[in-house]
Amino acid sequence: MKRIKRFVVLMAIALLLSMTSPGLAQVTNIAQVPSLSVEQQARNSYAKGQFTEAAQLFQQAAKGYQAAKDPIRQALSLSNLSLCYQQLGQWDDANRAITESVDILNTIKDTKAEKSLALAQALDIRGGLQLARGQAEAAFKSWEGATSLYSQLNKPNKALTSQVNQAQAFQNLGLYKKAISLLETALKLPQIYNNNIEQLKPAIEKVAATPETATALRTLGESLRVVGSFDPANLILSRSLAIAQQLKLPEIVTLNQISLGNLTRAQISLNKANKTEIDPQTALNYYQQAAASGIPDLKVQAQVNQLSLLVETKQLDAAKALLPQVQQQIAALPASRSAIASRVNLAQTMIQMQKQAVGQIDWEEIAKLLAIAVKQAKDLGDVRIQADAIGSLGHVYEQKQQWADAEKLTQQAVQLGQQINAGDIAYRWQWQLGRVLKAQDKTESAIAAYKEAVGTIKSLRADLAAANPDLQFSFREAVEPIHRQLVALLVESNQKDNLKTARDVIEGLQLVELDNFFREACLNGNPAQIDQVDRKAAVIYPIILENQLAIIASLPNSQNKAETKDSRDFRYYKTPISRDEIEKRASRLRRSLNQDTVLDLTLPQLQKMYDLVVRPEAEDLAASQVETLVFVLDGVLRNIPIAALHDGKQYLVEKYSIALTPGLQLLAPRSLKQERLGALVGGLSEARSGFEALPNVEQEVKKIKSELPAEVLINQKFTSSAFQSQIAAVSFPIVHLATHGQFSSQADETFILTWDGKIKVNELSGVLKTVEVSRSNSLELLVLSACETAAGDDRSALGLAGVAVRSGARSTVATLWRVDDQATAQLMSNFYDQLVKAKQTGISKAEALRLAQIAILKNPDYQSPYFWGAFVLLGNWT
Numbered sequence: 001m002k003r004i005k006r007f008v009v010l011m012a013i014a015l016l017l018s019m020t021s022p023g024l025a026q027v028t029n030i031a032q033v034p035s036l037s038v039e040q041q042a043r044n045s046y047a048k049g050q051f052t053e054a055a056q057l058f059q060q061a062a063k064g065y066q067a068a069k070d071p072i073r074q075a076l077s078l079s080n081l082s083l084c085y086q087q088l089g090q091w092d093d094a095n096r097a098i099t100e101s102v103d104i105l106n107t108i109k110d111t112k113a114e115k116s117l118a119l120a121q122a123l124d125i126r127g128g129l130q131l132a133r134g135q136a137e138a139a140f141k142s143w144e145g146a147t148s149l150y151s152q153l154n155k156p157n158k159a160l161t162s163q164v165n166q167a168q169a170f171q172n173l174g175l176y177k178k179a180i181s182l183l184e185t186a187l188k189l190p191q192i193y194n195n196n197i198e199q200l201k202p203a204i205e206k207v208a209a210t211p212e213t214a215t216a217l218r219t220l221g222e223s224l225r226v227v228g229s230f231d232p233a234n235l236i237l238s239r240s241l242a243i244a245q246q247l248k249l250p251e252i253v254t255l256n257q258i259s260l261g262n263l264t265r266a267q268i269s270l271n272k273a274n275k276t277e278i279d280p281q282t283a284l285n286y287y288q289q290a291a292a293s294g295i296p297d298l299k300v301q302a303q304v305n306q307l308s309l310l311v312e313t314k315q316l317d318a319a320k321a322l323l324p325q326v327q328q329q330i331a332a333l334p335a336s337r338s339a340i341a342s343r344v345n346l347a348q349t350m351i352q353m354q355k356q357a358v359g360q361i362d363w364e365e366i367a368k369l370l371a372i373a374v375k376q377a378k379d380l381g382d383v384r385i386q387a388d389a390i391g392s393l394g395h396v397y398e399q400k401q402q403w404a405d406a407e408k409l410t411q412q413a414v415q416l417g418q419q420i421n422a423g424d425i426a427y428r429w430q431w432q433l434g435r436v437l438k439a440q441d442k443t444e445s446a447i448a449a450y451k452e453a454v455g456t457i458k459s460l461r462a463d464l465a466a467a468n469p470d471l472q473f474s475f476r477e478a479v480e481p482i483h484r485q486l487v488a489l490l491v492e493s494n495q496k497d498n499l500k501t502a503r504d505v506i507e508g509l510q511l512v513e514l515d516n517f518f519r520e521a522c523l524n525g526n527p528a529q530i531d532q533v534d535r536k537a538a539v540i541y542p543i544i545l546e547n548q549l550a551i552i553a554s555l556p557n558s559q560n561k562a563e564t565k566d567s568r569d570f571r572y573y574k575t576p577i578s579r580d581e582i583e584k585r586a587s588r589l590r591r592s593l594n595q596d597t598v599l600d601l602t603l604p605q606l607q608k609m610y611d612l613v614v615r616p617e618a619e620d621l622a623a624s625q626v627e628t629l630v631f632v633l634d635g636v637l638r639n640i641p642i643a644a645l646h647d648g649k650q651y652l653v654e655k656y657s658i659a660l661t662p663g664l665q666l667l668a669p670r671s672l673k674q675e676r677l678g679a680l681v682g683g684l685s686e687a688r689s690g691f692e693a694l695p696n697v698e699q700e701v702k703k704i705k706s707e708l709p710a711e712v713l714i715n716q717k718f719t720s721s722a723f724q725s726q727i728a729a730v731s732f733p734i735v736h737l738a739t740h741g742q743f744s745s746q747a748d749e750t751f752i753l754t755w756d757g758k759i760k761v762n763e764l765s766g767v768l769k770t771v772e773v774s775r776s777n778s779l780e781l782l783v784l785s786a787c788e789t790a791a792g793d794d795r796s797a798l799g800l801a802g803v804a805v806r807s808g809a810r811s812t813v814a815t816l817w818r819v820d821d822q823a824t825a826q827l828m829s830n831f832y833d834q835l836v837k838a839k840q841t842g843i844s845k846a847e848a849l850r851l852a853q854i855a856i857l858k859n860p861d862y863q864s865p866y867f868w869g870a871f872v873l874l875g876n877w878t
Helices: 002-018 036-047 051-067 071-088 091-107 113-132 136-152 156-172 176-187 197-205 211-226 230-246 250-273 281-291 296-312 316-331 337-355 363-380 383-399 403-419 423-439 443-459 461-465 469-473 479-493 496-518 579-592 599-613 615-624 635-639 697-707 720-729 761-773 797-806 821-841 845-857
Strands: 537-544 548-556 568-576 628-631 657-660 679-683 710-714 734-738 741-743 751-754 757-760 781-784 787-789 811-815 871-875
Touching: 036 051, 036 071, 051 071, 071 091, 071 113, 091 113, 113 136, 113 156, 136 156, 156 176, 156 211, 176 211, 197 230, 211 230, 211 250, 230 250, 250 281, 250 296, 281 296, 296 316, 296 337, 316 337, 337 363, 337 383, 363 383, 383 403, 383 423, 403 423, 423 443, 423 479, 443 479, 443 496, 479 496, 479 537, 479 548, 496 537, 496 548, 496 568, 496 797, 537 615, 537 635, 548 599, 548 615, 568 615, 579 599, 579 635, 599 615, 635 797, 657 845, 679 697, 679 720, 697 710, 697 734, 697 821, 710 720, 720 757, 720 761, 734 821, 741 797, 751 761, 757 761, 761 797, 781 797, 787 797, 787 811, 797 811, 797 871, 811 845, 821 845, 845 871
Parallel strands: 537 628, 628 657, 657 871, 679 710, 679 734, 734 781, 741 787, 781 811
Antiparallel strands: 537 548, 548 568, 741 751, 751 757, 811 871
C-alpha cells in the first residue's frame, strides 16, 4: 500500500509544478486613466509578494475602470485580483473575480485585438484556477480557448504556453498519450513512438531555446516518463534542463532536476521489479540539486522526494537527519495544493519510518500533519486531494488498530473519490475499507468493499494501463493483492457462487496484468462457456495466496448433461503453504531443467510440484472422466512445465491433453479448419545478432514442408519486411517461426529474431493481425519453436501469454526454455503429422501436441523433460 499512495502524491505534485503559472494580465498601450497609478502600485505590490495589499489595489483599480467605462481594463484588473486571491488561498474569491472578468469580456461586442488578448489572458488564469481545484476538464476547455485566441493574435509563444497547460490538463485526466501527441505537434517533433533515440536527437536539438520551449519539453518529458518511455524522456528532459540553464531560468532548472530525479527513481523501480540493482544516488543527487534552488515550494518538494527515496532504499540514518529540516520547511509553506500534496507525501514517508522504527516518530504527529492537510484541502475546495488526505489519515488509524475511526475516515475517502468520479483514488480506499472491515470480522461487508475495489479497477483498466510507472511497478504491491485478498475471503466459504466469483476475479487479474504488460487496455474479455468449447475438459485455477495454494476446479457436472450455466461443478482445494515457499519450489524446478540434468535429480522436483498443483484434485479429475486439463496458471506457476509433472508413476501428459490459457475470457471457441491446412514458415539456422546458430532449423522446415503445404522464408529471406509482406499475401492458417526469441515480463524485452533484427511483441501483434482481413483468412495457429522465457525473470511467461493473446491466433504453441533444436525438429514433425491426420482421427490440437511429446519421451535419447516438457499450447485447444 505504501508505494502506490506515496507515488500518487508524487505524481500530483509533479503535475501541479509542471503547470505554467500565468503572469499578471495586461494589454499594450495602456491609456492614461485615473486608475493607472493604482494599477501600477498593485503590480509593484504583487511583484514583492505583498498579495493582500495587491488584492486591495487591484479591487480599487477595477472600480476605477468601471467608473471610467473601460470594461477591458476592468476585466484585466479582476483577472489579476483572482491571481492575488489564488496566492492567498482564497479560492472562492478567486473564482468570483475571474468569472466576473470573463463575463465582462464576453459581453463586449468589440473584436479588436485588445479585447481578444484580455480574454485569452483571463482564460489562462481561469484554467490555472480550475486545475488547482481539481477541475481538469474545465481547465482544458479554458486553455483550449486561450490557445485559439493567442494563435489568432499571432502570439506563438503564448499559444505554446497554453498548449503546455492543455497537456497538463490531459495528464490530470490520465490521458498521457494525448498530452504527448499535443506537445509533439506544438514543438514540431516527429512521432516519438515511431522513432529510435538516435533519430529523435537531431529534431530535439533543433528546438529553439526559449522559456516556453523549455517548459514544453519538460512537460513532454514528464508525460513520457509516465507512460514508461524512459529513454526519450531522459533525452527531452535533459534538453529542457540545458535550455533552462542557458537562459538562466532557475525555476525551470529546478523543475527539471526534480523530473530527472523522478525519472531515475522510476528506472530504479523497474530494475528492482526485474531483480537488478541501480544505484539510487543519481536520483538523490538530482533531488539535492533541486533542494539547493531556494524556491520554497520546489525545495520542499525535492526534499520530500529525497526523504521518501532514502527510506525506501533503507538509508535510514540519512532519512532521520533530513526529516526535521523537511518538517520545519513544510510547516512554513502557505496553504496551496502543492503544499498539501507535500504534507500527504511526507506523512506517508513518516508512516514507513515509524514502521521501521526510525527515530521517535509518533502516530499522533503523523495524524496531526494529515489533519492539517485535510483542513487545507477542504478550504481549497479540492476534493481529490482531500480524499487522499482523509484516506491517509484512515490508514494511520488502521495501523493503530483503532478500527472504528479507521472505518469512518476510510468511508469518507471512498465517498469523496466517488463524488468526483475519481476511480484511481476510490479503489485504493475501497481496498483499505475491505481490510479494516475484515479486521473487525465483518466478512460480508469486507467482501462487498473488496468487490467494489475490483469493480473500480475493471472500469479503470485503460487508465491503469497508461498510468504513472510508479503505479505500474506497484502492480504487485497494490492491484494484485486486492484481487488475491478478495479471492481468499471468497474461497473460505466454499460456496459455489463464491467460487465462481473467485474464478472471475482471478481471470480479471490476468486481464489487468496483461494490460500492465502492454501498457494499454488492449484486450476485451468475453467469457466463454466451457461446455460450449469442450465438455470433456476441466479448467483448473491454482491461485497463489499469502498462506495457501487455493485451487478452484471447474469440472463437468455428471448430474446435468444440458449445456446450461449450472452444467459445471466448482470445487475448492486448499494446501497450506506460504507464497514464498511456492516461489522457491518453482524456482528450484526451473533451475533443475537444463540440458545437463540427470533425470533422477529432476523427477523429485516434478513430483513435489505435482503434489502441490494436481494431486489435491486428482481423484475428482479421474472420476469426472475428463480428457483435457486446461490450466489458468498464476504467477511463477506459469514458468513450470505442467505436462512434465509426475505422480510417481507417470507424467501428467501421459494421462491428459494439456492446455494453458490466461482465462476463458480470452478464449476463441473455434477449432482448426482442416480443409485448408497450410503454413507460412520463417526460420533462422545461422547465427545472427549475437545469437547462436540453430543448425537443425533447416531439417525442421523440411519436415514441415513434407507434411503440409508451406511458404518458407529462411535466413536471408526471413527479414521483417519480407515476413510482413508474406503474412498479408499468404492465406495459410498456420504461422510457424523457428527462430530465437524471448518472453519477458517487460514488453520491450519480448521479441522474435529475424535476419535483420528483432520484432518486438507489439510490432509482432500488428504484423500478425494483418491476416485478420477476412473471416476465411484468420490466423488459427502460431508456433514459436525456438523461443524461451527470460532467465532470472520469475514473471517472464507473462510475455508468452502476451504474444499468444495479442497475435490474434486462436492457439499458440511455444516453449518455456531453449530446447535442443534436433529434438524440437522431431517433435514439430510429429505434431504436424498428427494435425494432418486430425481430419480423420478428430483429435484436438492439445491431443496432437500430447502425442508428439509422448513420441519424444519414449525415445531413449530424449526421455528427460528438458527435451519435450517445455512445449506448451495456449489458447483454444480443440
